[in-house]
Amino acid sequence: MIDLKSLRENPQRYKDGCLKKGFTAIDLDRILRLDEQRRKALTEMESLRAEQKRIEKDLGPQIGKLQGAIKKAAGDDERATLTAELDAMKARPAALKAQVTSFEQVLQEIDPQLHALLLEVPLPPDADVPVGASADDNVEIRRWNPPGFDPAKSFEAQRGFRPKSHIEIVRDLGLADFERGVKIGGTRHYVLTGDGMRLHQAVLRYAFDTMANAHGFTPVSVPVIVREEMMVGTGFFPAGREQAYHIEESKRGGGHDMFLTGTGEVGLMGLYQGEIIDESRLPLKLVTLSTCFRREAGAAGKDTAGLYRIHQFDKVEQVVICRADEQESRRWHKDMIGFVESILRSLEIPHRLLQCCTGDLGPKNADMIDIESWMPGRGEVDASGAPSGAYGETHSASRLYDYQCRRLNMRYRAGGDSGKGETHVCHSLNNTVIASPRVLIPLLENHQTRDGRVRIPEVLRPAMNGQEFIG
RNA sequence: GGUGCGGUGGCUGAGUGGCCGAAAGCACUCGACUUGAAAUCGAGCAGGCCCGCAAGGGCCUCGGGGGUUCGAAUCCUCCCCGCACCGCCA
Numbered sequence: 198m199i200d201l202k203s204l205r206e207n208p209q210r211y212k213d214g215c216l217k218k219g220f221t222a223i224d225l226d227r228i229l230r231l232d233e234q235r236r237k238a239l240t241e242m243e244s245l246r247a248e249q250k251r252i253e254k255d256l257g258p259q260i261g262k263l264q265g266a267i268k269k270a271a272g273d274d275e276r277a278t279l280t281a282e283l284d285a286m287k288a289r290p291a292a293l294k295a296q297v298t299s300f301e302q303v304l305q306e307i308d309p310q311l312h313a314l315l316l317e318v319p320l321p322p323d324a325d326v327p328v329g330a331s332a333d334d335n336v337e338i339r340r341w342n343p344p345g346f347d348p349a350k351s352f353e354a355q356r357g358f359r360p361k362s363h364i365e366i367v368r369d370l371g372l373a374d375f376e377r378g379v380k381i382g383g384t385r386h387y388v389l390t391g392d393g394m395r396l397h398q399a400v401l402r403y404a405f406d407t408m409a410n411a412h413g414f415t416p417v418s419v420p421v422i423v424r425e426e427m428m429v430g431t432g433f434f435p436a437g438r439e440q441a442y443h444i445e446e447s448k449r450g451g452g453h454d455m456f457l458t459g460t461g462e463v464g465l466m467g468l469y470q471g472e473i474i475d476e477s478r479l480p481l482k483l484v485t486l487s488t489c490f491r492r493e494a495g496a497a498g499k500d501t502a503g504l505y506r507i508h509q510f511d512k513v514e515q516v517v518i519c520r521a522d523e524q525e526s527r528r529w530h531k532d533m534i535g536f537v538e539s540i541l542r543s544l545e546i547p548h549r550l551l552q553c554c555t556g557d558l559g560p561k562n563a564d565m566i567d568i569e570s571w572m573p574g575r576g577e578v579d580a581s582g583a584p585s586g587a588y589g590e591t592h593s594a595s596r597l598y599d600y601q602c603r604r605l606n607m608r609y610r611a612g613g614d615s616g617k618g619e620t621h622v623c624h625s626l627n628n629t630v631i632a633s634p635r636v637l638i639p640l641l642e643n644h645q646t647r648d649g650r651v652r653i654p655e656v657l658r659p660a661m662n663g664q665e666f667i668g
Numbered sequence: 669g670g671u672g673c674g675g676u677g678g679c680u681g682a683g684u685g686g687c688c689g690a691a692a693g694c695a696c697u698c699g700a701c702u703u704g705a706a707a708u709c710g711a712g713c714a715g716g717c718c719c720g721c722a723a724g725g726g727c728c729u730c731g732g733g734g735g736u737u738c739g740a741a742u743c744c745u746c747c748c749c750g751c752a753c754c755g756c757c758a
Contacts, residue, residue, distance in 0.1 A: 239718055243727045250727090253738055257686060260738055287738050294738090452748075473678065473715085475696090608715095610678085610696095620715080 198604040199318050201232060214321025217328050217555035223318055231311045235304060242300035249293040256286055316435060319560035320600040326564050329554025335567065338550040341542060342571075346643075348547050352573045352586055358647045359583045362574025363638045364503045366645055367393055370668045373504065373634075385493060385501070385508045389634060392667045396653070397511070397633045399660035400640065404513040404540055404631035405486050412536055414484035414515060419464025421487050422455045427467040430605040432561035432597070433459070439494040461487035461514035462627045466601055469518065473620055474609040480519035480529065484630065487512060504634040505589065513630035520609065521599055521621045530596045533628040534566055537592055540630065543656045546639045547571035549588060561600050568592035568629075570639035591636055594628035601625045 204211050208225055215223045263283045327336050342348065345355070352360045367373040372393025378386040389397050408414040428434040428441060442457040458464060465483045474481070489512050500506035515536070517529045534550070541548045553565040569588035576587030599622040602608070608620040644652045650668035653661055 236718065239727085243718060246728095247726055250739090254686085257739060283738090290738060475678080 198315055198600065199320060200599070200603065201315060204318070205229065205232065210321055211318060214319060217322050217326075218319050218558055218560070219330065219556045220317075220319050220560070224314070225318070228311065228314050228318070231307050231314070235307045235311060238300045238303045238307070242297055242304065245293055245297045245300070249290050249297060252290045252293070256290065260286060316429065316604075317560070319558075320563050320598060322555040322558055323563045323596075326558070327552060327554045328556075330556040332553070332557045334554040335551040335557055336554065338552050338566070340547070340549040341538065342547045343542075343545045346547060348571045348586055348588075351583070353583060356647070360573040360586070360642060361645060361649075362503070362584060363572075363641045364574070366574075366641045366651065367504075369649060370651065372396070372637075372641070372667070375503075382508070385506065387504060387507060387634070392661075392664075393634075393637070395661055396637060396640070396657070396667065399653075399657045400544070400631055400633050400636060401486055401511055401513055402660050403657055405484060407540055408484040408513065408515055408536065408630055412482070414482040417465065417468070417483055417485050419461055419468070419485050419487055421458045421461075421464065421490070423458055423463055423467065425454060425456060427463050427470070428456050428458075430470055430601070431463045431466045432601050432604060433463065436560050440492055442490050442492060457490035458487070459489050459491045460627075461485040461489070461512060462516060465514065465516040465627070466518075466605060466607075466625060469607050470605040472607060474518075474607070474623065476520065476609050476611050479609055479623070480517050480525075483516045483518075485514055485516075487514065489632070504638055507634070510632055510634060512632040515628050515630050517626045518602070518607070518623050519626075521624050523598070526596055526598065526624045526626060529626050530564070530566070530594060530628075533626060534568070534594050537568060537594070537628060537630060541568070541570065544636075544640060544654050546636075546643055548591070548639075561597050562595045563598050563600070564596040566594045568594070570636070571643065572638050573642040573645075574638070589635075589638065591632060591639065592629040595626060597625050597627075599624055 199211065204225070208229060212225055215221070215225065260283065263279055263286070327334065329335065340348075347355065361369070370393075371391050372389065374388040374390050378388040381388070405416070409416045422444065425434065428438075433441065437459075441459060444455040444457070446455060447453050464487065465485055468483070469481070489510050491508060493506055493508060496506060515533055517533060519525050519529055538548075538550075548568055548570045551567045551569060553562075553567055558565050567590050570591040571586060572589045573586040574584050575589055576585035578584050602623040602625050607623050607625075609623055610620050640654075641651050644654065646652055646666070650666045652666055653664060658664060
């Protein structure tokens with residue numbers, strides 16, 4: 198959520214942000230009008246209430262005494278006199294209370310509207326993010342290729358044989374069973390089998406261990422079934438509501454609904470929701486391995502075959518929660534991307550970094566870097582039946598300033614615990630470490646051999662029982 | 669699923685109608701003592717919002733909503749959440 202005060206002070210910044218991100222339906226002027234109305238009503242209500250409270254405090258003891266006197270009153274006449282006096286005394290605060298109530302009603306009308314609108318305002322992109330309409334306008338930052346390989350030239354020219362797609366590889370080597378996956382779970386489901394499952398586990402374990410052991414991230418497990426509050430807090434709702442599986446427990450008479458998370462980010466960010474963290478504990482560096490669920494609504498017909506776009510996968514996710522400092526945020530963003538680049542290099546996967554343009558950012562990001570891995574089996578197929586190869590997204594690194602933490606009410610106190618320091622809203626960042634089985638696509642396709650086997654990168658061999666090849 | 673208990677500040681925990689935004693302890697901050705530290709002593713210390721150039725003032729919040737009352741952390745009511753034991757069970 199954006200900071201309403203900041204919107205008041207600089208509406209143009211947010212209008213530009215909406216424009217750049219392509220959020221044309223957001224009516225900031227309406228928000229500003231509602232805010233204006235709300236504050237006006239609030240100010241009046243508060244002063245009336247202050248007056249009411251002052252009078253009540255004055256009158257309280259007198260009322261008490263009068264009530265006592267009425268009980269003890271000797272005759273009906275005396276009692277009537279006293280009762281009239283009491284009623285007169287009560288009339289003044291009562292009149293004020295009626296006025297207060299009318300302002301309260303105005304506020305009760307405005308507040309939910311204002312809040313709902315505010316949740317939809319996107320975080321403006323940073324000034325150094327290129328302006329663009331869609332992913333087509335993303336800008337390549339850099340590439341990395343293993344020695345002796347260049348995706349600009351054909352796979353066949355460099356390696357001496359025509360590449361198979363991962364779909365062919367898993368079929369030929371018995372690494373996955375799509376038919377049975379679909380039988381069990383429906384479309385976009387799969388079953389990993391044999392070395393397919395072992396490779397999946399190996400790459401996840403390797404990525405997880407690298408973050409926890411080499412980079413000092415705190416390993417945690419997180420719930421993947423969460424309350425709606427967490428989906429809203431992390432900024433996935435309301436915009437991405439259609440993308441999440443919804444468990445309607447309320448319809449069965451149970452507590453309330455829950456949602457399956459599409460990324461471990463939700464659980465990691467939820468960890469400290471509503472808390473005030475001692476500054477000395479920052480930054481929080483967290484890594485989790487979680488199963489992710491995505492409905493892929495609106496992707497009908499896209500990437501229907503293979504392991505690319507599926508409803509359920511596993512992902513190692515890194516999150517950093519740090520002080521509200523732009524430079525520190527930016528530094529973590531670079532570092533987190535660096536961790537991933539070194540993992541991809543060790544896996545010998547050609548990849549490139551893309552600076553996402555404003556139109557590709559989504560509501561919660563100020564800045565986002567995608568990493569795409571080279572997939573020889575993707576892309577156009579030529580007349581002879583050979584695929585051109587193409588980059589496919591495997592990672593996404595987001596920088597969100599305080600957008601998420603404000604929604605989650607996650608703050609830190611400068612200085613000591615409960616000391617005099619002010620509270621600030623934390624900054625947060627997140628980045629994929631490895632998502633599998635999608636990463637199996639570049640892994641299998643790049644490391645396939647002329648004789649139909651797959652060479653396992655050295656770093657994965659310990660988790661593959663020392664095995665050098667699949668097949 | 670059954671029964672019982674509970675939700676108060678960063679934490680523990682007192683508080684059953686006004687003296688309570690809230691005792692006490694811990695933690696923390698500052699100061700004194702000390703060569704330094706510990707211990708001790710003194711002071712401070714909830715969050716948010718609104719008005720205001722500021723100084724300052726005000727309002728809200730004791731899980732959440734609604735209600736009773738001149739007045740609610742305290743009484744009533746509905747909801748949410750948590751814990752314990754029993755049953756079932758990976």
